[in-house]
Amino acid sequence: MVSPLTHPTRPARPEDTRLVVLDMAGTTVADGGLVERAFDAAARHMGVEPGSPAHAAHLAHVRATMGESKISVFRHLFADPGGDPAATEKAAQRANRAFESAYGALIDDGHVAPVPGARDAIEALQKAGRTVVLTTGFARVTQDALLDALGWRDLVALTLCPADAGGRGRPYPDMVLAALLRTGAADDVAQIAVAGDTSHDMISGRRSGATVVAGMLTGAHDADRLRTAGATHVLDSLAELPALLGVV
Template sequence: MTAPHTPHTPYGPRDTELVVLDMAGTTVADGGLVERAFDMAARALGVEPGSPDHEEKLRYVRATMGESKISVFRHLFGDEASARRANTAFEEAYGELVDGGLITPLPGARETIETLRAAGLTTVLTTGFARVTQDAILRALGWQDLASLTLCPADAGRGRPYPDMVLTALLRTGATDSVQRIAVAGDTSYDMLSGRRAGAAVVAGVLTGAHDTAQLEAAGATHVLGSVAGLPALLGVV
């Protein structure tokens, strides 16, 4: 469906030249690993499981799916040293879960990326995780060479909801001469905000992850799809 606040632009979905895709919740199913890894990280910092403090922090983690994880931990633990300890513990825990085989591609995700690239569109995979975790996911799925480029927050300067990763994708690939020829797809409001702030003409929310249609549209989605498998048709490449 199309949101009522589609941006005014001379370009439409069929003019897309660069596609920036989120990973967990959009192209990758992690089966709740973020919450499990957070629980392990919180324990490492002395947060008692089942305590009101633990529940409050977990609610914030759920609400901020898609945001750069170090930013989340800065909010939760206050000082930089604690945030970095929590982030390191989280990344290690998530990596162990990934290495244990607890991650899979979402249906049609690989085929979608292959279809987009075959049609001549440059594709970039982005994440709110650190590079070490992103690489672990890519290895687990055999996706190291699937996309044209992969980016994490450290590669761009800031993670979502800032536009940095989308703009870095454009700068590094040189795929297009206009931000309005970019399509962004993700499952969270942070993905939508990032895409809109970057000036992308297509900012597509997908319903396979953290947020629902109302949340995605409130954050600026121009389209909402059942899954990323609907993206090629939206962009007119099938």
């Protein structure tokens, strides 16, 4: 008898998905440029002059790394010139605190809203038996502020930030795999679908082994960039995801 652990299975299909891992800002949450506004506040806090070449270079890096763990971005931007890891970490943490504070203030001022159709899509997927997990590159305090502002605290089975999955964040597959391990919703990584609006979301999804890695056109990156990063599908918005996964 062939062991069920080694028996070949049929190719996974989108409709076989059991676990759906969704990014937040730009995918389920309409960002509206808030990341860049919060970065500008953090840069000012760190002494980077708006309009300067350094500011332009930093902003270009922020745009290129949308979806990545924010603390990782700040470790790159404010690396100590002398190569001192402790000094780099201290500067990165200072910048990250300023960023999170600025983003939190924007949330408090009512500048966030769900992507149209996102909540309906999440609820449809869950009603059809899929387990949905929300992930982010933000710190937990900011993720919780977003969930509270949207009234989504009890919407899904699990929410994850980089610190909940070892601290590396995207483009590593850690949050996707942590979602699988913590929910037990799937028997195989081929039963996972990942959706996001950035190249880092796509890379993370492909590295996790997910069958569906869907790029959303509601956020940071365009269709070409999403496909180049490994998107298996590109959708106008999350509202189209249930149909792709066989939920009608």
